[in-house]
Amino acid sequence: MIEEPSVTCPYCGETITVVVDATAGDQRYVEDCFVCCQPIVLSVVTDGAGQLETIETEPENA
Template sequence: MYEHFFQCPYCWEDISMLMDPSVPQQSYVEDCEVCCNPIEVVSSFLNNELISFEAREIGQ
């Protein structure tokens, strides 16, 4: 598993997320662990390294 730290697009708190680098392209929704708002997460891995990551508000 790969742990990535980022800011919530709603409350701007620093949070972390565990991601599976064996899945090259990922897109899913996960709630913020601080404010509980839904975050759309889009990420890409290449050779088990994170090459792109975006966390955005739902509907934005």
């Protein structure tokens, strides 16, 4: 299931929408902020049924 959760950029503090394929299971990947272009590490946790449970952000350059 493709979901579009909103997350807060750890650099500029803006709320952005990201696209997540929850059927792919737990994931960790980098996506650039659409506002400030800084790399954000997204940690996605799903349940066994392919539903998004949590998504956390952290700066890649920390």
